[in-house]
Amino acid sequence: MANDNVTIYLKTTINQAGESEVFEFDTTGEVLIKDGVVFLRYTEVIAGQSQTKVLFKIAGDHARLNRSGEGSTKLAFTEGQRLPAHYQTxxxxMQLETYTTTLSSQFDLTQLSGLANISYELYANDAIVGQYDILLQFSQKSSKLN
Known part of the structure; x- marks a missing residue:
């Protein structure tokens, strides 16, 4: 993507059935800011697997996460609310729901940097599937050549 303007660090902690797994991911992507809403776009490439296009949209106390690749996932987050989610396989x-326990973000839009924390529970058919913690950080790419 030619307009990559930020480096991105994403850490996801998944707690399911007493087991905890942590996934960490570093990449570059694009940040767009429109009317105070932050759009963060990147492509997740997992070795030996498919590519997934990811879009985070963060606006104050609301956030959305759209992932599209072999399947697609659309999750919405508002702290203290249970919201419908869609997972296309x-x-x-599959009809899912998110219940967001924490949603916080801090952005420095002049420096194109920021971080967001989203903690949520994922439900399928009213049964909890897992508890997820997302830490998303981004910062402006250095113009220095390494």
Whole structure:
């Protein structure tokens, strides 16, 4: 993507059935700011697997996460609220819900940097699937050549 203007660090902690897994991911991406809303776009490439296009949209106390690749996921987050979510698999669509326990973000839009913390519970058919913590950080790419 030619307009990559930030470096991105994403850490996701997943707690399911008493087990905890941590995924960390470093990449570059693009930040757009429109009317105080931050759009962060990047492509997640997992070695030996497919590419997933990811879009975070963060506006004050609301956030959205859209992932599209082999399947697609659309999650919405508002602290203290339970919201419908969509997970499209090759086998069909699953109806999920997110319950957001924490949503906080800090941005320095002049420096194109920021971080967001989102903690949520994921439900399928009213049963909890897992508890997720997302730490998303981004900062302006250095113009220095390494």
């Amino acid at each position: 090759p086998a069909g669509q």
